[in-house]
Amino acid sequence: MSKQQPIIIIGGGLTGVTTLYELVSRDIPAILIDSESAVAQGTSYANGGVLHPSLPDPWNAPNIAPVLLASLFDRNAPIKLHLAQVPALLGWGLQFLRNSVLSRHLAITQANFDLANYSTRQTDALRQLLGLQFEDAAPGTLKIFRNPQEREAALRLADFLAPHGLSHQVLDRDALLKREPSVANAATPISGALLFPDDRVGNARLFCARLADHAIARGGEIRYATTAQQLLVKNGQLAGVRLAEEDLFGQVVICAGVGAPKLAAPLGVKLPIRPAKGYSITLKADELTAVQPVHPLADASLHIAVTPLGQHLRVLGMAEFIGMDRQLDPHRLTMLRQFFEQLLPDVGAQVDWQGAENWCGLRPMSSDGRPFIGPTPIQGLWLNCGHGHLGWTKAVGSARLLADQIAGRKPEINPAPFAYEKRQRLSIFA
Ligand SMILES: Cc1cc2nc3c(=O)[nH]c(=O)nc-3n(C[C@H](O)[C@H](O)[C@H](O)COP(=O)(O)OP(=O)(O)OC[C@H]3O[C@@H](n4cnc5c(N)ncnc54)[C@H](O)[C@@H]3O)c2cc1C
Numbered sequence: 001m002s003k004q005q006p007i008i009i010i011g012g013g014l015t016g017v018t019t020l021y022e023l024v025s026r027d028i029p030a031i032l033i034d035s036e037s038a039v040a041q042g043t044s045y046a047n048g049g050v051l052h053p054s055l056p057d058p059w060n061a062p063n064i065a066p067v068l069l070a071s072l073f074d075r076n077a078p079i080k081l082h083l084a085q086v087p088a089l090l091g092w093g094l095q096f097l098r099n100s101v102l103s104r105h106l107a108i109t110q111a112n113f114d115l116a117n118y119s120t121r122q123t124d125a126l127r128q129l130l131g132l133q134f135e136d137a138a139p140g141t142l143k144i145f146r147n148p149q150e151r152e153a154a155l156r157l158a159d160f161l162a163p164h165g166l167s168h169q170v171l172d173r174d175a176l177l178k179r180e181p182s183v184a185n186a187a188t189p190i191s192g193a194l195l196f197p198d199d200r201v202g203n204a205r206l207f208c209a210r211l212a213d214h215a216i217a218r219g220g221e222i223r224y225a226t227t228a229q230q231l232l233v234k235n236g237q238l239a240g241v242r243l244a245e246e247d248l249f250g251q252v253v254i255c256a257g258v259g260a261p262k263l264a265a266p267l268g269v270k271l272p273i274r275p276a277k278g279y280s281i282t283l284k285a286d287e288l289t290a291v292q293p294v295h296p297l298a299d300a301s302l303h304i305a306v307t308p309l310g311q312h313l314r315v316l317g318m319a320e321f322i323g324m325d326r327q328l329d330p331h332r333l334t335m336l337r338q339f340f341e342q343l344l345p346d347v348g349a350q351v352d353w354q355g356a357e358n359w360c361g362l363r364p365m366s367s368d369g370r371p372f373i374g375p376t377p378i379q380g381l382w383l384n385c386g387h388g389h390l391g392w393t394k395a396v397g398s399a400r401l402l403a404d405q406i407a408g409r410k411p412e413i414n415p416a417p418f419a420y421e422k423r424q425r426l427s428i429f430a
Helices: 014-024 064-071 090-098 102-130 148-164 173-179 204-217 257-267 330-343 345-350 388-407 420-424
Strands: 007-010 030-033 079-081 141-145 169-172 192-196 221-223 230-234 237-242 247-249 252-254 273-284 297-299 304-309 312-321 357-366 372-375 381-385
Touching (some): 102 204, 148 192, 173 192, 237 252, 252 257, 257 273, 312 330, 357 388, 381 388
Parallel strands (some): 007 252
């Protein structure tokens, strides 16, 4: 295949960089373009850093409608719908609600788990194969709870996924404090946690930078400060991409995160992907004397987590439906800080909040909680986008799934749940 035109990958975040690597490592020439001046400058920049097959459930859980409605009038809602966005989100929102029916929610949760589990293993295999270092660790995740309701909710999901391969262990308070003494003085006492031993952590931005180097060493090309303005079609087939000053010719993979719908729509490829804004604060932790967390600590009810990443601690969370807005809202940052200080008061009193790196990013959220991976009705146009809250977890697996399809090989997991065409007919994983 080495004489063919390079495949053009639009987007240099987690999905784009992994796609570049997986294509060139199958001897398929590829070139990646991104508007920014380095890889991982979009949503992959400072995410939670957790590879968590333990959290594959889409956010449109069966009770989501009243939650979203109430959020319209609640400034502190962790998942917040902004009133001004309601008209723009109408079509997407109806699909989001339709997919929250229990049977669909569970089927999608399982499909997401299969991809997330495969991907996490493949990320580790790549780490070992290439000797990648990206502040990676394998402490497992702790999903904390404070009351029996939160415990039941966490257990329901874990028990559902256990037959599919999710390992978990219930820890009562004593067992939790033995493993994770940092939460001993939480303002609202933590009554226990679920431990997911197979979850991992790593710095997604570092991973992208390191993997990009390997992709280039294998013949891949990256062009920065290069924006795809339009996709070109000839005789019903994808012909290439229009840039500011030239056209590039070849097949195309859209890995453009929240920019994907705008690129695909003129070709009639409708991608129900909308931005769900989240925040993170990264704190220096190498000189603290207080007992620090060693596991990522996830509070599923508040959609907030704290992750130890190398010499740093990162607190992150929230989902705001507020369009393409990328401004840092001080109120949301304060909420994250308060969460951190209540959960880890000793560490919270020592960290340098002034020197912290505050960040927000737009999760590319599909209306059914699944990414789009595979071909489209336009020959030569491929998708790897819409990974929502799980783009780090699923990146390597998604790229492999796509690259195998492009190479004409049998993928290692079932591609049907993530196919564009199947989704249009609303069939569930034929
Ligand atoms: C607060 C927060 C915490 C998160 N935590 C986790 C976590 O712990 N674990 C996890 O698995 N996931 C997590 N995620 C989700 C994860 O970060 C995303 O799913 C992932 O980064 C999406 O990657 P992407 O490559 O699709 O998009 P991006 O990283 O946004 O990359 C898209 C790229 O496309 C480029 N682009 C767009 N349009 C064009 C164009 N026309 N021409 C050229 N370039 C273009 C952009 O410049 C950008 O670089 C989190 C997200 C947030 C916001």
